[in-house]
Amino acid sequence: MAITLKIGAITLCLIFLCSILSAVCLDPECSVIPVRNLVACDDYYTGAPKPSHDCCNGVRSILHSTSPQIICRCYKATPWKFHFEFDEHKTLNFKSECGIYDGTISAFCCIFNKTC
Incomplete structure (x- = not known):
């Protein structure tokens, strides 16, 4: 029993x-976010000093797929879909390392629960 x-x-x-x-x-x-495009960022998040060209393009494709708020919400809901954990310092460096300015800060600040 x-x-x-x-x-x-x-x-x-x-x-x-x-x-x-x-x-x-x-x-x-969340289904419109091409998270597979971030696979090229694995090296950057596991030790490479700078993101590769493919990684930068992957981040651009994510940022152009939808709004920063939706990216943040979907990441927080399903972080395992992104294949790695975002490192705050490296992630915020996409702005300078990749020349990505549109939406980067607001999406990633949200992921790290920061006010930017």
């Missing part, structure tokens, strides 16, 4: 968790 109750409770928890995750993952605003 106790095992049946445990299995039932675990099943309910899994159903609840899946319903929450699917709602976040199916957000149409």
